[in-house]
Amino acid sequence: xxxxxxxxxxxxxxxxxxxxxxxxxxxxxxxxxxxxxxxxxxxxxxxxxxxxxxxxxxxxxxxxxxxxxxxxxxxxxxxxxxxxxxxxxxxxxxxxxxxxxxxxxxxxxxxxxxxxxxxxxxxxxxxxxxxxxxxxxxxxxxxxxxxxxxxxxxxxxxxxxxxxxxxxxxxxxxxxxxxxxxxxxxxxxxxxxxxxxxxxxxxxxxxxxxxxxxxxxxxxxxxxxxxxxxxxxxxxxxxxxxxxxxxxxx
Numbered sequence: 421x422x423x424x425x426x427x428x429x430x431x432x433x434x435x436x437x438x439x440x441x442x443x444x445x446x447x448x449x450x451x452x453x454x455x456x457x458x459x460x461x462x463x464x465x466x467x468x469x470x471x472x473x474x475x476x477x478x479x480x481x482x483x484x485x486x487x488x489x490x491x492x493x494x495x496x497x498x499x500x501x502x503x504x505x506x507x508x509x510x511x512x513x514x515x516x517x518x519x520x521x522x523x524x525x526x527x528x529x530x531x532x533x534x535x536x537x538x539x540x541x542x543x544x545x546x547x548x549x550x551x552x553x554x555x556x557x558x559x560x561x562x563x564x565x566x567x568x569x570x571x572x573x574x575x576x577x578x579x580x581x582x583x584x585x586x587x588x589x590x591x592x593x594x595x596x597x598x599x600x601x602x603x604x605x606x607x608x609x610x611x612x613x614x615x616x617x618x619x620x621x622x623x624x625x626x627x628x629x630x631x632x633x634x635x636x637x638x639x640x641x642x643x644x645x646x647x648x649x650x651x652x653x654x655x656x657x658x659x660x661x662x663x664x665x666x667x668x669x670x
Contacts, residue, residue: 421531423523425538429546430516430630430657431553437484437510439549449541449548456489464489476502485510491523498530516657550629554655558625561634561653564661565619568607577604584661592666616641622648630655 429436439445441458453467462478476490486509490502505524510517523538525531554560563583570576580588580600589598590606597606611617622635632653638646649668656662 421525421528423521423525423531423535423538425521425542426518427542427546428513428515428518429549430655431549432657433510433512433517434484435553436517436519436549437487439545440487440508441481441483445548445552449545458487464491466491474501476504479505498533499526504530546629551627553657554627554630554632554659556659557627557632557653557655558621558634560655560659560661561621561625561632561651564651564653564664565621565636568610569618570607571611573604573608576607577601580604585656588661589663590666591664593668595666617646630657 439449441456443455443457446456447454451467451469453465455463455465456478457463458478458481460478460480464476464478466474468474473494474491475494476492478487478489480486480488486507488505488507490505492499492501492503494501503526507522507524509520511520512518519542521538521542523531523534525534560583563579567576567579567583570579577600580603584600584603587599588603590596590603594610595606597603618639619636620639622637626633632655634651634653635648636651637648640646647668649666652665652667653661654663
C-alpha cells in the first residue's frame with residue numbers, strides 16, 4: 421500500500437535536497453530534535469509534536485536527486501521503527517524542483533492514517549525551503565523601490581538586471597510593461613511626470629512560497645507623503661523578481 425505525493429517547490433534542486441541531508445534543516449520541517457545521518461545505514465529520527473517519536477534508517481542517497489529511508493514509530497503504533505519505506509525523488513524543472521514522494525506502508529489503514537499528514541508536512545516543507553531561499557525578500561523590495569528613484573538610465577538598467585528576470589512584468593494603475601529594457605524607459609518617463617517621488621517600504625515584507633507583499637509609502641520631493649499602497653512580487657527559484665503588481669490605497 422502506498423501514498424503518493426508530487427509538488428513543485430520554487431527553489432534550486434540542490435537547496436531542496438539539503439533538507440533531507442542536513443540535520444538542522446531536517447529539524448526545521450519535522451520538529452526540534454529531529455536528526456538524519458545521510459548515508460546508507462544512517463539513523464533517521466523524527467520528533468513529532470507531543471513527543472511522538474519515529475525512527476528508521478537511510479537506505480539510499482543519490483545527491484541531489486534521490487533519498488530512500490525507512491520509517492516507523494518507536495512505540496510501535498500504528499507500525500514500528502523501520503516498518504515502512506519512504507522514497508523521495510527530486511527533478512529540476514523550469515519553476516524550480518519537482519518533488520515526488522512515495523511512502524510504502526505495511527497495510528491500508530496505516531496508509532490512510534498518513535495521507536493528510538504528508539499533505540500537511542510537504543506544505544510545511546515547501547514553506548521552510550522557500551523561506552530560506554527568499555530570506556532577503558525585504559531587502560529585494562527595497563532595491564526595487566530604489567531602482568524607481570535612480571535618475572541615471574544606465575545605472576537603473578543595471579540595478580533592474582541584477583534583481584529581476586529579463587522578462588519581468590509590471591502592472592499597476594500606470595504600468596503595463598514587460599522586460600527590463602521597457603521598464604527602464606518607463607521609469608524614466610515616470611520620473612519626468614512625477615519628479616522627486618520616491619517609494620519606500622513600510623513595515624516588514626511578508627513572504628509565502630515565492631510571493632512577497634511589501635507595503636510602501638510615496639514621498640514627494642518636499643518630504644511630504646503623496647500616497648501609499650502594496651506591491652505583490654512573484655519570485656523565481658533563483659530569487660529574482662518575475663512580476664510585480666502594485667495596488668494603491670484609496
